[in-house]
Amino acid sequence: MSGRFITLEGGEGVGKSTQARALAQALRARGHDVVETREPGGSAGAEAIRALLLEGAGDRWTPGAEALLFAAARADHVARTIKPALAAGAWVVCDRFLDSSLAYQGAADGIGADRLRVLHEVGASGLMPDRTLLLLLPEAEALARATRRDGAEGDRFGARDAAYHAAVTRAFRALAEAEPARIRPIAADGAPEAVTARLLAALDGL
Numbered sequence: 001m002s003g004r005f006i007t008l009e010g011g012e013g014v015g016k017s018t019q020a021r022a023l024a025q026a027l028r029a030r031g032h033d034v035v036e037t038r039e040p041g042g043s044a045g046a047e048a049i050r051a052l053l054l055e056g057a058g059d060r061w062t063p064g065a066e067a068l069l070f071a072a073a074r075a076d077h078v079a080r081t082i083k084p085a086l087a088a089g090a091w092v093v094c095d096r097f098l099d100s101s102l103a104y105q106g107a108a109d110g111i112g113a114d115r116l117r118v119l120h121e122v123g124a125s126g127l128m129p130d131r132t133l134l135l136l137l138p139e140a141e142a143l144a145r146a147t148r149r150d151g152a153e154g155d156r157f158g159a160r161d162a163a164y165h166a167a168v169t170r171a172f173r174a175l176a177e178a179e180p181a182r183i184r185p186i187a188a189d190g191a192p193e194a195v196t197a198r199l200l201a202a203l204d205g206l
């Protein structure tokens, strides 16, 4: 028996966490076993690495060290949480995954996608989602949502400038164009329930 692996991606404040919860609930209502998880984190080891990644000064890590920490967290998360859940037949709904590393570390930080894919092969046998839902929202609206949620203080990533976040969004869009069968761009504006309906529609074929 094998489940389905669904990831939500996009910049900060677009509604990924909100929609991960709503999507998990909708899938449970349809009778599926659902495991809701997130990155960085999702297993004990990966949550410990999450604290290293998100707390502290903006320049705490070099870009290379940061890429390795995200890959290490993902390796533990895949081995301890995602693979066992899929083997048991569950649908896994994950808030961020490899595409976040490709957009933030790979593109915006300049590490390069090829090298990150090698790390992912080493750490997680290259496991890829069955479907990736890319939430898209105008930058100003995403920032307004994130600021309403976090106040003035975001994490080490939220504190980066508008050019950085624009580079991340461009990279996500390029990934979606390169892999249209897996990655579906979804408009993230409007009421949460409307967004959830768009996400469910984008799970066609699964």
Ligand SMILES: Nc1ncnc2c1ncn2[C@@H]1O[C@H](COP(=O)(O)OP(=O)(O)O)[C@@H](O)[C@H]1O
Binding pocket: 010, 011, 012, 013, 014, 015, 016, 017, 018, 019, 145, 146, 148, 149, 188, 189, 190, 191, 192, 193, 195
């Ligand atoms: N459709 C929506 N309309 C308005 N506000 C929203 C919507 N979805 C989420 N929010 C709010 O915006 C903020 C950011 O949402 P969140 O799900 O935490 O985003 P992300 O996980 O992508 O950073 C939260 O305060 C959340 O309650």
Ligand SMILES: Cc1cn([C@H]2C[C@H](O)[C@@H](COP(=O)(O)OP(=O)(O)O)O2)c(=O)[nH]c1=O
Binding pocket: 011, 012, 013, 016, 017, 039, 040, 054, 070, 095, 096, 097, 098, 100, 101, 102, 104, 105, 155, 157, 158
């Ligand atoms: C999973 C992942 C996250 N990140 C960054 C994106 C976020 O700014 C930060 C924390 O993610 P998250 O807690 O999902 O933040 P938000 O809810 O604001 O979107 O980690 C990477 O840079 N690379 C990665 O591989």
